[in-house]
Amino acid sequence: MARISPLEVYKLLPGINCKKCGADTCMAFASQLIERKKKVEDCTVLFEEDKYKEKREKLIELLTPPIKEVVIGDGLKVGGEEVLYRHELTFFNPTALFIDISDDMSDEEIEERVRRINKFKIERVGQELKLDGIAIRCKTNDEVRFGEVVLKVVENSKMPIALCSFNPEIIEVGLGIAINRRPLIYAATRNNWKKFAELAKNYNCPLVVYEEDIEKMSDLVQDIEEYGVSDIILDFGTYPQGEPLARAIENMISARRAAIEDGFKPLGKPILGNATVAWLVESDPIKASHLESSLAASLMLNYADIIFMHTLETWAILPLLTLRQNIYTDPRVPIQVEPGLYAIGKPNESSPVLVTTNFALTYYTVASDVEAGKVDAYILVLDTEGLAVEPALAGAKFTASLVKEHLEKFKVDEKVNHKTIIIPGMAARLSGEIEDITGWRVLVGPIDSSRIPKFIEEKWKKNGKA
Amino acid sequence: MLNLDDIIRILSEVDEIELEGVSIEAQELIMELKQGLAYIPVAKHAKKEKVEKKKEKLKYERKIREYTGSIQEVQIGATRKEGGTRDYVIKIGGQTTLYPYEGGYKNRPVVSFDVFDIPQPQFPKVLREIWSEVWHDPVAWAEKALEYGADLITIHLVSTDPHIKDTSPREAAKTVEELLQQIKAPIIIGGSGNPEKDPKVFEKVAEVAEGELCLIASANFDLDYKKVAQVAIKYKHNVLSWTSLDINDQKSLNKLLFEEGLPRNRLVQDPTTAALGYGLEYTYSIIQRIKQNALKGDSELQNPISCGVTNAWGARESWMKTPEWGAREYRGPLWETVNALAVLFAGADIMMMLHPLAVKTVKMVITSIFEKVNPSREVKYEDWIKI
Ligand code: B12
Numbered sequence: 001m002a003r004i005s006p007l008e009v010y011k012l013l014p015g016i017n018c019k020k021c022g023a024d025t026c027m028a029f030a031s032q033l034i035e036r037k038k039k040v041e042d043c044t045v046l047f048e049e050d051k052y053k054e055k056r057e058k059l060i061e062l063l064t065p066p067i068k069e070v071v072i073g074d075g076l077k078v079g080g081e082e083v084l085y086r087h088e089l090t091f092f093n094p095t096a097l098f099i100d101i102s103d104d105m106s107d108e109e110i111e112e113r114v115r116r117i118n119k120f121k122i123e124r125v126g127q128e129l130k131l132d133g134i135a136i137r138c139k140t141n142d143e144v145r146f147g148e149v150v151l152k153v154v155e156n157s158k159m160p161i162a163l164c165s166f167n168p169e170i171i172e173v174g175l176g177i178a179i180n181r182r183p184l185i186y187a188a189t190r191n192n193w194k195k196f197a198e199l200a201k202n203y204n205c206p207l208v209v210y211e212e213d214i215e216k217m218s219d220l221v222q223d224i225e226e227y228g229v230s231d232i233i234l235d236f237g238t239y240p241q242g243e244p245l246a247r248a249i250e251n252m253i254s255a256r257r258a259a260i261e262d263g264f265k266p267l268g269k270p271i272l273g274n275a276t277v278a279w280l281v282e283s284d285p286i287k288a289s290h291l292e293s294s295l296a297a298s299l300m301l302n303y304a305d306i307i308f309m310h311t312l313e314t315w316a317i318l319p320l321l322t323l324r325q326n327i328y329t330d331p332r333v334p335i336q337v338e339p340g341l342y343a344i345g346k347p348n349e350s351s352p353v354l355v356t357t358n359f360a361l362t363y364y365t366v367a368s369d370v371e372a373g374k375v376d377a378y379i380l381v382l383d384t385e386g387l388a389v390e391p392a393l394a395g396a397k398f399t400a401s402l403v404k405e406h407l408e409k410f411k412v413d414e415k416v417n418h419k420t421i422i423i424p425g426m427a428a429r430l431s432g433e434i435e436d437i438t439g440w441r442v443l444v445g446p447i448d449s450s451r452i453p454k455f456i457e458e459k460w461k462k463n464g465k466a
Numbered sequence: 467m468l469n470l471d472d473i474i475r476i477l478s479e480v481d482e483i484e485l486e487g488v489s490i491e492a493q494e495l496i497m498e499l500k501q502g503l504a505y506i507p508v509a510k511h512a513k514k515e516k517v518e519k520k521k522e523k524l525k526y527e528r529k530i531r532e533y534t535g536s537i538q539e540v541q542i543g544a545t546r547k548e549g550g551t552r553d554y555v556i557k558i559g560g561q562t563t564l565y566p567y568e569g570g571y572k573n574r575p576v577v578s579f580d581v582f583d584i585p586q587p588q589f590p591k592v593l594r595e596i597w598s599e600v601w602h603d604p605v606a607w608a609e610k611a612l613e614y615g616a617d618l619i620t621i622h623l624v625s626t627d628p629h630i631k632d633t634s635p636r637e638a639a640k641t642v643e644e645l646l647q648q649i650k651a652p653i654i655i656g657g658s659g660n661p662e663k664d665p666k667v668f669e670k671v672a673e674v675a676e677g678e679l680c681l682i683a684s685a686n687f688d689l690d691y692k693k694v695a696q697v698a699i700k701y702k703h704n705v706l707s708w709t710s711l712d713i714n715d716q717k718s719l720n721k722l723l724f725e726e727g728l729p730r731n732r733l734v735q736d737p738t739t740a741a742l743g744y745g746l747e748y749t750y751s752i753i754q755r756i757k758q759n760a761l762k763g764d765s766e767l768q769n770p771i772s773c774g775v776t777n778a779w780g781a782r783e784s785w786m787k788t789p790e791w792g793a794r795e796y797r798g799p800l801w802e803t804v805n806a807l808a809v810l811f812a813g814a815d816i817m818m819m820l821h822p823l824a825v826k827t828v829k830m831v832i833t834s835i836f837e838k839v840n841p842s843r844e845v846k847y848e849d850w851i852k853i
C-alpha cells in the first residue's frame with residue numbers, strides 16, 4: 001500500500017495557516033503528521049470547531065497505521081508500524097522484551113528475578129538498553145498461588161506485565177490484583193475465546209490471541225473484535241526448529257504483508273513471538289539461552305512486536321538488544337551527539353584535546369576508551385552529520401576547515417594553554433592542511449581509540465605540550 | 467439428521483447460529499451446559515425464529531505476488547565431468563520470489579568457513595581455542611571446518627600482503643593447489659586486501675585452479691577489477707563483486723564486470739557486512755533493497771549475495787572481557803549468530819563465518835526455514851507455560 005501523501009493530509013486540515021500547531025503552514029504540519037513528528041491533536045483548530053468534525057475523523061482514520069498500536073501497562077507501545085521494510089520509512093516501536101516469571105518459583109527466587117529484570121541496563125552509544133516487561137506464567141494451575149505471585153511482582157516492579165494461562169479463571173484472579181496496571185492477557189484460543197474476550201472487555205486490557213492457522217486466526221480475531229475487544233495481539237505459536245518454526249515465521253510475514261500491502265485489517269495487529277520454547281528442547285541453561293536468543297533474533301527480524309523470554313543472562317540478551325537498537329534506528333537520521341567540546345574526567349588547561357566526529361557510535365567509543373584509561377581530556381566533536389571517521393573522510397564531511405570552524409566556535413584556545421590537537425589515526429592525511437589553516441599543531445593519534453591511553457602516556461606526556 | 471452430540475459440538479464452535487425449520491426429536495432433553503459454552507441459543511431459537519444477522523467476515527487468503535525479475539543461479543565448484551575436480555558443487559541464488567514460502571527458492575543459503583593461509587594469533591580467545599591446533603596447515607584447518615558443517619571453504623591468502631609476509635603469487639597458488647587436492651568441497655579464494663598485490667595473486671591462483679569454478683574474492687573499486695574479471699573468465703571462475711555499503715556502487719561495479727565479459731551467472735555480490743552494533747542496519751537494509759530491486763527487474767542487481775559475517779568478531783562486544791556484558795565465551799559465538807541471522811533474513815545467500823556453534827545454529831535455522839525439515843523433537847507449543 002502506497003504511503004499517504006502530504007496533499008491528502010493537507011486537504012483534511014483547516015488550511016488557515018494559523019501556526020497554532022507549531023508549524024509554519026498547514027502543509028508543513030501535514031508533512032510532520034506523516035513523519036509522525038506531530039499528532040492530529042496538535043492542530044487544536046480541528047477540535048475546537050464543530051465544522052471540522054468530519055475532516056478530523058477522516059484524518060484520524062487516514063493516519064491510523066495499518067498495524068494497530070496497542071498500549072500495555074501505562075505506556076508501553078507495541079505495533080503501530082506503517083512499513084514492511086525499515087528503508088521505506090522507519091520502524092517506530094521497538095520489539096518489547098518480556099522476561100518470564102513462573103508461579104512455581106520460590107518467593108526469594110521471584111524477588112531476585114524481578115530485581116534483576118528491573119535494573120537490567122546496558123549503555124550503548126548513549127542509549128540505555130533495557131528490558132520492557134514481565135510475563136507471569138501460571139505453571140501450578142493454582143489460582144491462589146498465581147494471585148500471590150502477581151501481587152509480589154506488582155509490589156516489586158513498575159514494569160508492564162503479562163498474565164499467562166489458558167485458564168480464564170486463573171487470569172481473572174491475576175486481573176483482580178493487577179487491574180490498575182493494564183496487563184496483557186495471555187491467551188485466548190479458539191476454544192476459550194469468549195471467556196477471555198469477556199475478561200479483556202470488562203477489565204479493558206489488551207488480549208493475546210493464540211492460533212496457528214492464519215485463516216482461522218483472521219476469523220477468530222474478527223469474532224473477538226465484534227465481541228467488543230479492540231486491543232488484540234497475534235500469537236501464531238513459535239517452535240524451536242524445523243517445519244513448525246518455518247510455518248510460524250511464514251504466518252508472521254504473511255500477516256504483516258496482508259495488513260500493509262493489501263490493507264487487510266483483521267491481521268493488522270501487533271505480533272507476539274515466544275522464544276521461551278527453546279527451553280522445551282534444551283535443558284542445559286547455556287545451550288538453551290543461546291538457542292533462545294537466536295530464536296528471539298529470528299522473531300525480531302520477522303515482525304515480532306513483543307517477545308517472551310526466559311533467560312536473564314546478559315551475554316544472551318545484549319546481542320538481542322543491540323540488534324533491536326540497530327534495526328529500529330531511524331534510517332533518516334543516524335544516532336548523533338551534539339557537536340561541541342566535551343570534558344572527560346577532570347581536564348585542566350594542559351590536558352590533551354582529542355578530535356572526533358559526532359556519529360554517536362564513534363563519540364561513545366572514543367569517550368569510553370578515554371574514560372576507561374583514566375585520562376583527563378577534552379574531546380572536540382565535529383559536526384560530520386552523523387558520520388563515523390572513515391565515511392566522513394571519504395564523503396568530505398571531515399575536513400581541515402571544519403576543524404578550524406569548530407576550534408573557533410567552541411573557543412578551545414580559552415580552555416587550554418597549548419595549541420595542539422590529536423586527530424584520529426584514520427584522518428592522518430588531513431594533518432598538514434589542518435596545521436596550515438588553523439595554526440594548531442597536529443598529533444596523529446592511533447587508528448583505534450582503544451590505544452589512546454597508551455598514546456597519551458607515551459607521546460603526549462613526553463612531548464605533547466607546545 | 468444430526469444427533470445431539472453433533473449439535474453441541476457445532477454450537478461450541480460458533481458464536482451464534484441461525485436455525486430454521488428445526489425440530490428436536492428427543493424423549494427428554496437434558497442439556498448440561500459446560501462452563502466453556504457461554505451462550506447456547508438452542509432453547510430460545512429452536513422455533514422458526516430469526517437471529518440477528520452477523521456482520522460479514524473478511525476472509526483471509528494468502529496472496530500470490532508477481533515478481534518480474536529473478537536472481538541468477540550461480541554454481542560454485544565444478545565436478546570432474548564439468549572440468550573441475552570437486553566431489554560436489556554448491557548452487558546459490560536462482561530465486562524467483564522474495565520469500566521462501568512463496569515457492570521461488572530452489573537453493574538454500576549456504577555457510578562458508580574462513581580459513582587463513584597463516585596462523586591467526588590475533589583471533590579472540592574463543593576462536594583461538596578452536597582453531598589454533600590446525601592453523602599452521604590450511605588443509606587441516608579446512609578439513610576441520612568441513613567436519614563442523616561448512617558447505618564450502620574460503621581460503622584467505624593474507625600472507626601475500628607485502629606488509630605481512632609478501633608470499634609470492636606462485637607460493638600462494640601452491641597453497642590453493644594443495645587445498646584443491648586434499649579437500650573435495652568447492653572453495654572461495656580471498657586475497658590479502660592489498661590492491662596492488664591481489665590481482666597478481668589471483669592471476670596465478672586462478673590459473674592453477676583452472677576449471678574449478680572457484681569464487682574469487684574480490685573485485686572492487688580499489689584494485690584493477692578488470693584484470694580480476696579477465697582471469698576469472700579465462701580460467702573459468704566466479705567473481706565476488708565487493709563494494710562498501712552503497713547500492714549504486716554495487717550496481718555500477720556489477721555492470722562494469724559484466725561489460726568485461728563476465729557471464730551473468732558467474733557473479734556474486736558483497737555489499738559489505740557491517741558488524742552487529744557497528745552499522746549492521748546499513749547492511750541489512752541494503753541487502754533487502756538489492757533483493758527487492760532485483761526481483762522488480764533491475765538486471766544489474768540480480769545476483770546472489772555473500773556476507774562476511776566474520777566481521778562480527780571486530781565488534782568489542784564479541785570478544786572483550788567485560789563482566790557487565792556477561793561471559794565472553796558465550797557472548798562471542800552468539801554475537802556472530804545474531805549477526806548471521808540478520809543478513810540471512812535480509813536475503814544473504816552465502817555467509818562467511820568462523821565459530822562452529824554459530825554455524826550450527828544458523829544451519830539449523832536454514833534447514834528449518836528453507837528446507838522445512840521435520841523437527842528432531844516434537845513439542846507442544848502450549849507447554850511453554852510449564853517450562
Ligand atoms: C557504516 C559505514 C558507512 C555508513 C556510515 C555510517 C555512519 N553514520 O557513519 C554509510 C553507509 C552511510 C557509509 C557511507 C560511505 N562510506 Co562507509 N563505511 C561504514 C563502515 C562499514 C563502518 C564505519 C563505522 O561505523 N565504524 C565504527 C566507528 C566507531 O569507527 P570510527 O568512527 O572510525 O572510529 C574509530 C577510529 O577512527 C578511532 N577514532 C575515532 N575518533 C578518534 C579520535 C582520536 C583522537 C583517535 C586517536 C582515534 C579516533 O577509534 C574509533 C574506534 O576504533 C566502514 C567499514 C569498516 N568496517 O570500518 C565503511 C567505510 C568507512 N566506508 C567507506 C566509504 C568509501 C564510504 C562512502 C564514501 C562510499 C559509500 N560506500 O557510499 C560513503 C561516504 C559517506 C557519505 N558521503 O555520505 C570506506 C572508506 C574507505 C577509505 N578508507 O576511504 C570504508 C572503510 C569501507 C571500505 N572498506 O571501503 N559508510
Ligand code: SF4
Pocket residue numbers: 013014015016017018019020021022023024025026029042043044045046
Ligand atoms: S494549527 Fe491547524 S490550522 Fe493552524 S497551521 Fe497548524 S495545521 Fe494549519
